[in-house]
Structures are given as structure tokens and as C-alpha cells.
Amino acid sequence: MNSLPIADHTINVPFHGASLYVVTYGGEAYTPMRPIIDGMGMDWASQFTKLKQRFKSTVVEITMVAADGKSRAMTCLALRKLNGWLQTISPNKVKAEIRDKVIQYQEECDDVLYEYWTKGEVKNPRAIRKSTTEERTPLRDAVNMLVSKKHLMYPEAYALVHQRFQVTSFEQLTPEQIEPAIEYVHSIILEGELLSRDDRQMTLPLAYPMSFYDQYRHVIKPTELKAPWTYAAKHLIPNGDNPNPLGKILTQLKDFGYEIEAARFQLLSLQHHIEIMQHKFESIERAVMR
The missing domain is CATH 3.10.260.20 (Ski)
Structure with a gap:
């Protein structure tokens, strides 16, 4: 250097x-x-x-x-x-208080690379100014009224707005979208334009078919996707290269307002213990090879 x-x-x-x-x-x-x-x-x-x-x-x-x-x-x-x-970077090796940030960042990078290789371009969502917490307060008040009047769960109410404005969280709404979003929520309250429960569930964009692994062909061999027991344990360790569909699902559910801390805690624990066992196996293998 x-x-x-x-x-x-x-x-x-x-x-x-x-x-x-x-x-x-x-x-x-x-x-x-x-x-x-x-x-x-x-x-x-x-x-x-x-x-x-x-x-x-x-x-x-x-x-x-x-x-x-x-x-x-x-x-x-x-x-x-x-x-x-x-x-x-392995998220399990960083401070606990910033672990979620590292995971979220790596997942965002995965999405960016996928967009680039499949569509040829990537649009930065942060290039457009997002609304502030203060600007979104009237919208949250409207949602609170919707939940009370129509006896909805909060994630269901959020999902209606998310679907209408093609976002996954209120934080992605621009300042220009706040007023139309409030008017939309009020129209549901006054006119009863509610979807059925089955339709509301369909608004959650959760789709993870096996083709999800196509973007990881450089890491995972096709033979490893034949059955669960052929999937290498090393792929379960989050290191930036390995797929993490469970982590992505939990992040999406969190964005929709669901409480997922216990599920994420267990997932991180499983990944941590797998990583420890992987290191132990590698140590044993090195000792045997000497």
C-alpha cells in the first residue's frame, strides 16, 4: 500500500x-x-x-x-x-444495537444488485424527498380513526394505504402524497370502500418462490436445492453473499406494522449458533488434517 x-x-x-x-x-x-x-x-x-x-x-x-x-x-x-x-460483514459479529441496521443494509444491497442485473437500472428511493414524521401525523390520525370506525387491525389499515400508493411503509410517502392519502382514508371511512378480509391479506407483497434462489447461483449449486437436507449449513449464515428470505419476510412484516421482534430474535439466534458450530467443525477438520 x-x-x-x-x-x-x-x-x-x-x-x-x-x-x-x-x-x-x-x-x-x-x-x-x-x-x-x-x-x-x-x-x-x-x-x-x-x-x-x-x-x-x-x-x-x-x-x-x-x-x-x-x-x-x-x-x-x-x-x-x-x-x-x-x-x-457477518451481522452476528457486530454490536447488537446496530445489527438490524447491518442486516437491513445488506438486504437493500441484495435488492439493488437484483434490480441492476434483471432490469438494467436501479432507482434510488432516497433520491426523492420523503415526508417527515411531522408531515405524516395527520395521516396517522386518519388511520387511527379508520381503525376505530371500521374495527380493523392496524396492519390491515396500513396495507390499504400501502397498496393504493405502491409503498411498503408510510416513511416512503412523499410530502405530495400525504394529502391524497388522508383523503383516501377518509373516503373509506365515509363511503365504506373496504376490501374483503381475503383481499386485504392479498395486499401483502410476500412472494418467495424457489426462483428466489436464481439470483444466488454464484453461491448455491442447483443440487443443493433438491431437498432441505442437501442445502449446505454454511448458506444459513448471513455474510452478505448468502440468501436470507426469512430475514426479508420479517423486514416486510415489520414495515407493515407487525410485531416480529421475537421471530427475528430466534432467527438471529439460530444463525449465530450455526455459525459457531461451523467454526467448530472447521477447527476439527484442520486438526484432523495436520
Whole structure:
């Protein structure tokens, strides 16, 4: 890795609810990795080894002035490669309080790659300004009235709005959609334009056929999908490359207002124990091969 002089300038940018220090040099953006890895509660030595092995061509040592005024060499990764590194992280190895964020991020990356390879383009939903919590308050008040007047469950009421505006959560509504959404809810209350219970259940976009695994052909062999017992245990460990349809379903149900914490807790526990057993088997295998 080459050593670069002190960077032109350093800026602080938001990144999925956190902040990154981005150093610009020669038209290329880099981010110091030690603060990110330490902040996620992971072992720096093992991640440093991974960076040198898998991202060698895009890792540099940049001398930066720290908060105490002293110059220090920082291991930095090209910002354009940060997504790739984050996809290699096992959620079970990060702090519990940020585990859901890592899982959500990796699932979003899976969806982005799928959109790119199947449709040839990806639209960033964050490119359009979303409504704020304050802007959505009147809509939630209208939903509360709908639930009370029509004796609905909250997920059912949310699903009506989600289906009408082609979103999976209220947070995705734009400011311009709030007023029409309120009018739609009021029309249901006044005119009784309710779907049957069976139709409401059909509004949940939960479809995970076996073709879901087609996008993971680079990881899973066709023979592993013949029967449950042929599916390798290593694929059950969330590491960014493996499929996680159960995690996606739970995320969608959560977006629809369902309480799924216990189910997610059990899923994460199962994945954690599988990962531990996998490491034990690998240790035994290495010992036998000596």
C-alpha cells in the first residue's frame, strides 16, 4: 500500500444514520476504516487482514491530522468499495444495537444488485424527498380513526394505504402524497370502500418462490436445492453473499406494522449458533488434517 501525503481536505457525511470521515485526494474519495470497524464493535486485526487481501488495490495509507493535532497514518478504503466491504460483514459479529441496521443494509444491497442485473437500472428511493414524521401525523390520525370506525387491525389499515400508493411503509410517502392519502382514508371511512378480509391479506407483497434462489447461483449449486437436507449449513449464515428470505419476510412484516421482534430474535439466534458450530467443525477438520 502506498503512503499518501496529508489529504486536501476532510469532510463529514451522513451514512445510514451514522457519519463517515471522507478524505479526498487526487479526485478519489477515501474513508478511514479504523473508526468504522471499532464503532461496529469488530476486531480490527482480522478486518485489517481482510482489507489487505480482498481490497488491496483500493486500500491506501493516508497521513491525517487527528483530533489531538498529531499526524497519524490511517488505513483508508476507497469510498466506492465501502459497500462491497460491508457486504462481507457477518451481522452476528457486530454490536447488537446496530445489527438490524447491518442486516437491513445488506438486504437493500441484495435488492439493488437484483434490480441492476434483471432490469438494467436501479432507482434510488432516497433520491426523492420523503415526508417527515411531522408531515405524516395527520395521516396517522386518519388511520387511527379508520381503525376505530371500521374495527380493523392496524396492519390491515396500513396495507390499504400501502397498496393504493405502491409503498411498503408510510416513511416512503412523499410530502405530495400525504394529502391524497388522508383523503383516501377518509373516503373509506365515509363511503365504506373496504376490501374483503381475503383481499386485504392479498395486499401483502410476500412472494418467495424457489426462483428466489436464481439470483444466488454464484453461491448455491442447483443440487443443493433438491431437498432441505442437501442445502449446505454454511448458506444459513448471513455474510452478505448468502440468501436470507426469512430475514426479508420479517423486514416486510415489520414495515407493515407487525410485531416480529421475537421471530427475528430466534432467527438471529439460530444463525449465530450455526455459525459457531461451523467454526467448530472447521477447527476439527484442520486438526484432523495436520
